[in-house]
Amino acid sequence: MSSHAEAIVIGGGMSGLAAAHRFTQLGVRPLLLEARGQCGGLVFGAPIGGVRVDLGAESFARRSKATAELAEELGLEVVTPDGESWIWAHDGSTDGIGDGEQPGHAFRIPHGVLGIPTDLDDPQVADALSEEGLARAREDLTLGPDAGADAADLATLVTTRLGAEVLDRLVDPVAGGVHSVHPSQLAVDIVAPGLREALAEEGSLVGAAAALRAKAPEGSVVASVSGGLFRLAEALVSAIDAGGGTVRTRRLVTGIARDGSGWLVTHHEAGRAPNPADPPVPIGEPEQDWAPKLVIALDGRAALDLLRSLPELNIGDWELPRGADLTQVCVAVTRPELDAAPRGSGLLVTPVHEGDTPRVTCKALTHYSVKWPTTVAGTGRHVLRVSYGRAGTPTPEPTLADALADASVLLGVDLAETDVAGHAVIHYPNSLPPHTPEHRDRVAELTQAAAELEGFEITGAWYAGTGLAAVVPHGRAVAEKLSVGASTLGSHDDDDDGTESGAKGGSGQ
Numbered sequence: 001m002s003s004h005a006e007a008i009v010i011g012g013g014m015s016g017l018a019a020a021h022r023f024t025q026l027g028v029r030p031l032l033l034e035a036r037g038q039c040g041g042l043v044f045g046a047p048i049g050g051v052r053v054d055l056g057a058e059s060f061a062r063r064s065k066a067t068a069e070l071a072e073e074l075g076l077e078v079v080t081p082d083g084e085s086w087i088w089a090h091d092g093s094t095d096g097i098g099d100g101e102q103p104g105h106a107f108r109i110p111h112g113v114l115g116i117p118t119d120l121d122d123p124q125v126a127d128a129l130s131e132e133g134l135a136r137a138r139e140d141l142t143l144g145p146d147a148g149a150d151a152a153d154l155a156t157l158v159t160t161r162l163g164a165e166v167l168d169r170l171v172d173p174v175a176g177g178v179h180s181v182h183p184s185q186l187a188v189d190i191v192a193p194g195l196r197e198a199l200a201e202e203g204s205l206v207g208a209a210a211a212l213r214a215k216a217p218e219g220s221v222v223a224s225v226s227g228g229l230f231r232l233a234e235a236l237v238s239a240i241d242a243g244g245g246t247v248r249t250r251r252l253v254t255g256i257a258r259d260g261s262g263w264l265v266t267h268h269e270a271g272r273a274p275n276p277a278d279p280p281v282p283i284g285e286p287e288q289d290w291a292p293k294l295v296i297a298l299d300g301r302a303a304l305d306l307l308r309s310l311p312e313l314n315i316g317d318w319e320l321p322r323g324a325d326l327t328q329v330c331v332a333v334t335r336p337e338l339d340a341a342p343r344g345s346g347l348l349v350t351p352v353h354e355g356d357t358p359r360v361t362c363k364a365l366t367h368y369s370v371k372w373p374t375t376v377a378g379t380g381r382h383v384l385r386v387s388y389g390r391a392g393t394p395t396p397e398p399t400l401a402d403a404l405a406d407a408s409v410l411l412g413v414d415l416a417e418t419d420v421a422g423h424a425v426i427h428y429p430n431s432l433p434p435h436t437p438e439h440r441d442r443v444a445e446l447t448q449a450a451a452e453l454e455g456f457e458i459t460g461a462w463y464a465g466t467g468l469a470a471v472v473p474h475g476r477a478v479a480e481k482l483s484v485g486a487s488t489l490g491s492h493d494d495d496d497d498g499t500e501s502g503a504k505g506g507s508g509q
Contacts, residue, residue, distance in 0.1 A: 005031040005246075007293035007482065008265050010253045010306070013041025014468055015459040016297030017236040018070070018475030024243025026483040031289055032240065033251040035270045035280045040233030041299075042428075043468075049332025049422025051379050053368060054229050056426075058385075059222040060468035063215075066476065067232075067468045068223060074235040077226040080219055081371045083345035085109045087128065087173050088410055090349075090356035104359050104409065106347060111213070114192055115174030116158065116166070118210035133165030137206075145203045152437040154191060155184035161205040173348040177364050179466060180324035181391040181434040182351075190435040190465055226374045252282050256294065256306055262455060263294040293455045293482040297475065300433055300462025307458075313449045320462060321436055324391040326428040329403035330368075331384045333419040338367070338382040342411050345371035349410075351390065360406040361396055362386050367411070381421060391434065398425070432466055457482055 009020045012034030023030040038044065042056040059081065060067040068078045089105045110117045110124040117125045120138055129137065140161045148160030154175060158167045167183065175183050179191065188196055198208035213221075225231050237247050252270035256263060267289070268282035279302065296303050300320045308315045346366040352358045368383040369376040376383055386403040389395035396402070400423050404415045433439070443463055450458055457478035461467070464474035 003287075003289050005029070005289050005291040007031070007295070007479075008033065008263065008289055008291040009295045009297055010256075010265065011041075011297035011299070011303075011460065012036075012039035012237075012247065012249065013297060013299070013460065013471075014043055014233065014236075015461065015464065015471040015475035016295070017233060017240070018472045019295050019297055019457075019459060019479040020240045020245055020247070021070075021236050021243070022476040022479035023483060024240055024245050026479065028293070028479075028483050029244040030240070030246070031291065032245065032247045033253055033265070033267055034247070034249045035252040035302075037249055038233075039237050039247065039249065040230065042431075043229055043233045045228050045230030046424065047422075048330050048383065048424055049381055049420070051332055051376050051381050051383060051422075052228060052230075053330065053332075053375055053383050054224075054372075055328070055330055055424065056230070057468070058229050058366070058368070058372065059224045060229070060472075062217045062221055062223050062469075064469035064473060066473040070472060070476075071225050071232055071235075074232070074239055076231060076235055078223050079226045079372070079374060080223050081345055082373055083341055083367065083370045085345050086343045086347040087170070088347045088349045088360065089169060090352050090358045106343060106410070108344075109174065109348070110170070112170070112174075113195070113209040113212050114154065114178075115170035115172070116162070116205060116209040117170065118206060118213055120206055128169050129165055133163060133169070136163035137166050139163070140204045140206055143204070145200050148205070149196060149199060152187060153184050154186040154188050155182065157188055157196075157205070158183065161199075168353065169350065173350045176351070176390065177348040179434060180326060180389065180432060185321070185391070185434040185436050187435050187437045187440050190440060224372055228372070228375050250280075251287075252280050253298075253306065254282050254286065256296075256309060258310075258453075259290060262290050262292040265289050265291070265294070294457070295475075295478055295482070296456075296458045297460050300460065301430075303458065303460060303462065307446075310453070312453060313446060315446075318442060320433040321439055322391065323431045323433045324389050324428075325395040326387065326389040326431045327395055327398055328388070328426045328428070329386045329398050329400060329423060330426065331386070331400065331403055331407070331423040332381045332421045333384065333415060334380060334421055335382060335413060335415065335419050337413045338369075338411065341367060341370040342413065343367065346385075347410050359409050361398070361402065362388050362406040362410075363390055365407055365410050389428075400425075433462055435466060455482060 006028045007030040009016045009032045020030045020032045044056045045054045086106050107127040108124045110122050112118050148157045151157035158171050198211040202208045250270045251267045253267045255266035266286050269284040270280035271283035273281050348364050364387040366385040408415045459475045459478050464470045
């Protein structure tokens, strides 16, 4: 026997929550099935040292208004970050903090898009680049619009226009910190939609970046929810329930099949795998639910495993690009010296190059309590998120001592374990596959095939684009299409400008 639902959403990450919530607004009562014990995907939080903070994504790009409007609709206050963001470069210069003699150089991130500066006369650009690197970057202003215009990946575009030093010093730390992959693996049109069109209009990449920033809301390019972004996921679950929907956690979907005029979904109780880092495993007897509308909103690898059962989609042996194995050490400390916010909201760290003498092993540090003061107001705590791991390189297994050592160097304040009120180490294995040009081609093919299946839609970060600016409007749009027969939905309604910081631990731009 199977139960009937008006719509089924498989996956309780932010895209699935956005879809289920939109269903309820349109008078459709969905059943949402989530394999883990809580919804939100990479948007989640927990108490650290008595302060409840984000342990996953902490902000969203403001370029798309959809996430902010959704938060406000749910009664949540949208806030923008405090403090400037910095970059730490592994080189032979010194930055004047700490002992002042060891290699390392910290500089503020210039105003820009994904590290691409919007004004080469900005003094912060001169702080970031050598004289030779700045001179090479200025060639962008006279190259004309055609140079690099056909570049599919971000690294090729930046190197052609601005030179290798801009890529290494600015774009790689910022774009690579946000997406946890080298810019050579990032499709330009996905991580910076509209950038190539602006290049054609403005004639330079610097001008194109300036044009994109001019169209964005004034102020910070990112925002969050007062008290922590995790509150958005919690509010969506409550709103779905209040709207007549049903959210069931620890339900692992093991099969989908066309059944008459709808879809039959088979699911089990989700049990823990022997290795806690592995996905849940099915236990117990199966249950089945039927609905005329089905949305697949799973992580990409789980989605492809499920979609292979539908021959019309031609999934075959498609495997997603390998994401980075990321680790974050979140630490709550009591040190009055940090009240001065010595590095603003935090730092992104450049990759180590030949000849560098690295003093830190992390890839980023977020001074969370400076960046989002409303989350920790009145607690007397400073919360630091120290992030590790880059795609294509082995990820270290950082300890609390390692994180404190890195934070001490980056902030210029000697931190000890006696200062720690609480900490947590969080692992994100194979996180967020990069949106390479080849991956986007496969997604386009899948979108065309899926359009032939009635009452069926796909969403999620692997499909729609990384970041809430992409997945929230896409998830809502698929629910609208299934509910009211909206006009054809684009294969990847991306609107992420690459400035979101999240599980990657970047401090944003």
